[in-house]
Amino acid sequence: MIKFIFLFNKIGKPRIVRFYDNPLESQRITVQKEVSNFCLAHSKQEGILDYKDYTLVYRHYGNLVFAAGITEDENELAVLELLHNLVETLMKYLNKVSEADVSFDRPV
16 A cells, blocks of 8 residues: 655655655654655665665656655555656656646646
């Protein structure tokens, strides 16, 4: 099950944040900061990492990072494909996927 999907830039500033459960506000902020730092600390373009009680799936696209936190029963490769499909959808909607377009057009 997907617990959250984040979109943030290379310095860790969140652009789109969606939680699919209801954590407390303090937990949301902590998870956002830790996930962005965790993803940015790794130099790979995409990856599957263990993070607390989640599996963290992330992918870099230009100056943006798409990340999803999933449970053990979810397929990591399917979530990577989901992130890629999200980027493809944004490209069709915005003609390109850049931080400015995502920030000002707010497609989701």
